[in-house]
Amino acid sequence: MNDAVRAGITALGVYAPPKVVSNADLEQIMDTSDEWITSRTGIRRRHVAADDEFTSDLAFRAVEDLLRRHGDHALNGVDMVIVATNTPDALFPATAALVQERFKLRAGAFDLLAACPGWIYAIGAAKAFVESGQCRKVLAIGAEALTKVVDWDDRSTAVLFGDGAGATVVERVPEPYGIKSMVLGADGGGAHHLHMRSVGRCLPNGTPLGKYMAMNGREVFKFAVRVMDTATVQAVAEAGLVPDDISLFVPHQANLRIIDAARERLRLPPERVVVTVDEYGNNSTASIPLAIAHALDAGRVDAGDNLLVVSFGAGLTWAAAVITWGPWAEARRA
Ligand code: UT7
Numbered sequence: 001m002n003d004a005v006r007a008g009i010t011a012l013g014v015y016a017p018p019k020v021v022s023n024a025d026l027e028q029i030m031d032t033s034d035e036w037i038t039s040r041t042g043i044r045r046r047h048v049a050a051d052d053e054f055t056s057d058l059a060f061r062a063v064e065d066l067l068r069r070h071g072d073h074a075l076n077g078v079d080m081v082i083v084a085t086n087t088p089d090a091l092f093p094a095t096a097a098l099v100q101e102r103f104k105l106r107a108g109a110f111d112l113l114a115a116c117p118g119w120i121y122a123i124g125a126a127k128a129f130v131e132s133g134q135c136r137k138v139l140a141i142g143a144e145a146l147t148k149v150v151d152w153d154d155r156s157t158a159v160l161f162g163d164g165a166g167a168t169v170v171e172r173v174p175e176p177y178g179i180k181s182m183v184l185g186a187d188g189g190g191a192h193h194l195h196m197r198s199v200g201r202c203l204p205n206g207t208p209l210g211k212y213m214a215m216n217g218r219e220v221f222k223f224a225v226r227v228m229d230t231a232t233v234q235a236v237a238e239a240g241l242v243p244d245d246i247s248l249f250v251p252h253q254a255n256l257r258i259i260d261a262a263r264e265r266l267r268l269p270p271e272r273v274v275v276t277v278d279e280y281g282n283n284s285t286a287s288i289p290l291a292i293a294h295a296l297d298a299g300r301v302d303a304g305d306n307l308l309v310v311s312f313g314a315g316l317t318w319a320a321a322v323i324t325w326g327p328w329a330e331a332r333r334a
Helices: 023-029 034-041 055-070 095-102 118-132 188-193 217-238 256-266 284-297
Strands: 006-015 020-022 045-047 080-084 108-112 137-145 163-173 178-186 248-251 306-313 317-324
Touching: 006 055, 006 118, 006 284, 006 317, 020 023, 023 034, 034 256, 045 163, 055 095, 055 137, 055 163, 055 284, 080 095, 080 118, 095 108, 095 137, 108 118, 118 137, 118 163, 118 178, 118 284, 118 306, 118 317, 137 284, 163 284, 178 217, 188 217, 217 256, 217 306, 217 317, 248 256, 248 284, 284 306
Parallel strands: 006 178, 080 108, 080 137, 248 306
Antiparallel strands: 006 163, 020 045, 137 163, 178 317, 306 317
């Protein structure tokens, strides 16, 4: 990388739909219990999009929040929009094109599908665009309406997921700030552990694809614990840091047991970890930006702090990065 140019996140906005479904609500509609969900996952409630609210709507709201927090100028000069999502409104046009039109941006636009790590993949792509000089400013969004694709008759997945969106601006930042490392990985050999049909009928190994999300939770759990460990260690080392340099660990919010295992491997105290899975469940590509926003709003992020983000999901895919936050950290919810 050219030492003179480093990309970083300069603005952030988030949205979670106001409708909340608690574990007690789920007890009314399926054979489950608050005790099971809380003890196995740490999830207490999740935010659910309205019937007529889709991924593009959630993305728009997150960008509006970004504009509220950072001012109308925050989108000036955006020349690329990336929406990381597993639940686009349509296979085409890209949800990113809908965002481009809604905010009248003079920009290219494409969707990115890398499952739950999608937002980290998106800021990774944005970093490459900016540091190569291809783009000046990238709007990288994670947005998800997952509750529309879970099988509400399958208690092993239905209780886990929620909806939401997070929008970030990635552009050139001065030293010592910016995205210091980027680890992106995939193992398609585990494709059959988490899948949903689009236009195909089955995976190459013959696993049939269905109209709803299907998951082998136990296998994904084992994979997640393993990869959260290796990817975080690699991201910290590639940033030239040691775990103790990490001010805040912001993992994908899928399961509190997975988060705790990763934190323990990094030997970080609980106060250096952001946990929002209790409030939102797993909202996939939106989970990390939403968690960062919570930390910002709680005054837990200062300029110069090293944030370690990590995620895993269908593919199987994983991603981790170290981001040194800039002085714009004080932009909080009004
Ligand atoms: O973003 C990536 C997305 N994926 C993930 O993050 C998933 C990672 N995996 C997990 O988080 C965990 O594997 C789960 C939370 C999905 C499941 O926890 P587990 O400890 O692995 O449970 P299990 O699948 O081994 O199931 C244990 C029992 C089963 O009953 P039996 O066979 O032992 O009698 C299930 O039928 O729990 C039962 N069960 C439930 N019981 C009440 C499964 N779902 C439920 C439920 N309520 N909602």
